[in-house]
Amino acid sequence: MSGRVPWALMVPALAGMAFLVLPLAGLLVRAPWSTLARRLAEPQVLEALRLSLLTATAATAVCLIFGVPLAWLLARVDFPGRRLVRALVTVPLVLPPVVGGVALLLVLGRRGLVGQWLDHAFGITLPFTTAGVVVAEAFVAMPFLVISVEGALRAADRRFEEAAATLGASRWTAFRRVTLPLIAPGVVAGGVLCWARALGEFGATITFAGNFPGRTQTMPLAVYLALETEPEAAIVLSLVLLAVSVIILACLRDKWVNSP
Amino acid sequence: MSRRLFRWAVAAPLALVLAAGLTGCGSGTADTSAPASSGGTAKTLTVFAAASLTGTFTELGKTFETAHPGTTVKFNFGSSATLAQQITQDAPADVFAAASPATMKTVTDASLAGQPTTFVRNRLEIAVPAGNPAKVKGLKDLADPKTKVALCAEQVPCGAAAVKALDAAGLTVTPVTLEQDVKATLTKVELGEVDAALVYKTDVIAAGDKVQGIPFPEAEKAINDYPIAVLTKAPAGGLAKEFVDLVLSPQGRDVLTKAGFDAP
Numbered sequence: 001m002s003g004r005v006p007w008a009l010m011v012p013a014l015a016g017m018a019f020l021v022l023p024l025a026g027l028l029v030r031a032p033w034s035t036l037a038r039r040l041a042e043p044q045v046l047e048a049l050r051l052s053l054l055t056a057t058a059a060t061a062v063c064l065i066f067g068v069p070l071a072w073l074l075a076r077v078d079f080p081g082r083r084l085v086r087a088l089v090t091v092p093l094v095l096p097p098v099v100g101g102v103a104l105l106l107v108l109g110r111r112g113l114v115g116q117w118l119d120h121a122f123g124i125t126l127p128f129t130t131a132g133v134v135v136a137e138a139f140v141a142m143p144f145l146v147i148s149v150e151g152a153l154r155a156a157d158r159r160f161e162e163a164a165a166t167l168g169a170s171r172w173t174a175f176r177r178v179t180l181p182l183i184a185p186g187v188v189a190g191g192v193l194c195w196a197r198a199l200g201e202f203g204a205t206i207t208f209a210g211n212f213p214g215r216t217q218t219m220p221l222a223v224y225l226a227l228e229t230e231p232e233a234a235i236v237l238s239l240v241l242l243a244v245s246v247i248i249l250a251c252l253r254d255k256w257v258n259s260p
Numbered sequence: 261m262s263r264r265l266f267r268w269a270v271a272a273p274l275a276l277v278l279a280a281g282l283t284g285c286g287s288g289t290a291d292t293s294a295p296a297s298s299g300g301t302a303k304t305l306t307v308f309a310a311a312s313l314t315g316t317f318t319e320l321g322k323t324f325e326t327a328h329p330g331t332t333v334k335f336n337f338g339s340s341a342t343l344a345q346q347i348t349q350d351a352p353a354d355v356f357a358a359a360s361p362a363t364m365k366t367v368t369d370a371s372l373a374g375q376p377t378t379f380v381r382n383r384l385e386i387a388v389p390a391g392n393p394a395k396v397k398g399l400k401d402l403a404d405p406k407t408k409v410a411l412c413a414e415q416v417p418c419g420a421a422a423v424k425a426l427d428a429a430g431l432t433v434t435p436v437t438l439e440q441d442v443k444a445t446l447t448k449v450e451l452g453e454v455d456a457a458l459v460y461k462t463d464v465i466a467a468g469d470k471v472q473g474i475p476f477p478e479a480e481k482a483i484n485d486y487p488i489a490v491l492t493k494a495p496a497g498g499l500a501k502e503f504v505d506l507v508l509s510p511q512g513r514d515v516l517t518k519a520g521f522d523a524p
Contacts, residue, residue, distance in 0.1 A: 102447070102451075105451050105453060106451070109451055109452070109453050110452060110453050111451065111452040111453070127436075127453050128408075128436040128437050128453075206439075206440055206444070207444070207447075209437075210410070210436060210438070211413060211437055211438050211440065212435070212436065212437050213438075216437070217438075221440075224440060225413050225415045225416075225438075225440060226415070227341075227342075228339065228341040228342075228413075228415040228416055229341065229415045231345065
């Protein structure tokens with residue numbers, strides 16, 4: 001399709017782009033470029049960055065393992081209360097992350113409903129551990145994956161699955177060999193969203209996992225604390241996080257999604 | 261019909277953008293005109309105060325409103341550092357009450373506030389969950405590796421005070437977490453996730469039955485001064501000084517000491 005781009009679309013599109021990009025430009029303008037190298041060399045920065053990438057990736061893996069089957073259940077199996085479950089899945093999206101962190105403490109904390117039992121039976125306590133960071137990030141990021149995978153499943157042509165079934169494939173085989181390859185772009189897109197959300201997670205992480213350098217202090221936490229005393233250091237940290245995530249996402253996009 | 265709807269969908273955001281631009285210009289003039297109209301008839305007093313003053317200042321605000329009929333006192337409670345930053349970015353405020361001289365200094369250094377006065381002081385206490393499950397008795401129990409301890413991060417005033425107190429006692433404590441503010445630190449105690457934490461005495465009192473406070477002598481070395489000042493650009497003018505006077509009055513001091521603050 002070609003022709004003149006209608007101004008009714010172009011003007012809001014440009015306004016929307018400016019709205020999203022200008023704050024980033026603000027960071028770039030205010031960045032203390034002269035001291036950038038020195039600040040980046042600080043060991044805490046690299047430690048926080050390493051921890052952020054590690055936990056966001058682990059959280060994405062957790063979300064894929066549990067989220068894709070959950071999306072399939074919501075899209076393909078008719079069960080009573082499905083609407084309610086679908087609404088509940090999106091709760092972490094609307095819940096303020098700090099509240100999500102408190103909720104996680106009430107369930108998985110040392111005195112929590114499940115956490116108490118974990119502590120007694122296995123001696124496992126999640127708060128204040130790196131695993132706790134992964135739990136908090138997965139809690140907040142999972143809905144992004146479930147929603148996009150469910151959307152992909154609904155948009156996918158079910159006749160392929162039906163054909164597989166008539167050829168004798170079980171539902172599990174059909175899912176693995178037919179459905180999953182069909183919705184792969186949706187899963188990747190959901191995974192990317194999920195990873196990005198986990199990378200920027202702050203509220204649930206600091207509430208549930210606390211803040212300790214090298215163990216639970218991810219980049220967003222380091223940024224927040226730097227803001228208390230040294231706004232310039234906070235800008236540097238934010239830029240590092242942004243640069244790394246933009247590079248990784250751009251590379252992934254080219255690799256996985258063959259869009260122009 | 262659907263075409264008209266579509267036009268609206270496009271036009272509405274545009275209108276919003278335009279409106280935002282217009283009010284953006286408008287608010288500038290509103291700001292400058294505010295002091296002119298404040299000659300005795302100003303209706304709103306805006307107070308920026310440290311989060312630890314939430315309870316006491318809300319109470320004093322009500323007292324002030326009763327004494328000045330027609331006046332509304334608005335509060336912005338938050339981390340002192342954040343508030344100081346907002347003030348230096350020209351947030352419209354009349355009074356600033358900070359939890360540390362350092363945060364007040366960033367405002368006075370920018371010539372945005374008059375001479376600050378120390379109006380209260382706050383001391384640290386050990387906070388333990390109700391029942392004190394880890395049997396913490398004093399500061400040295402916090403150095404026990406088996407005791408899970410939460411401290412405030414060194415960047416925020418309660419964390420700086422904790423470091424000072426621990427240094428004075430010659431103790432090395434490895435906390436499980438360095439929290440972003442005193443309330444978050446206290447939450448970890450309330451939920452029983454940690455065995456002990458160092459927070460302000462006022463926070464222990466405000467938390468009620470869920471938390472027990474244990475005073476310790478080294479807290480004397482880490483007393484926190486709270487300065488208050490009228491801001492030079494105060495839109496409410498004279499009302500700002502009257503509010504500061506109320507805070508410094510015996511009546512104000514009474515409210516503050518009841519909440520656990522020390523008189524300066």
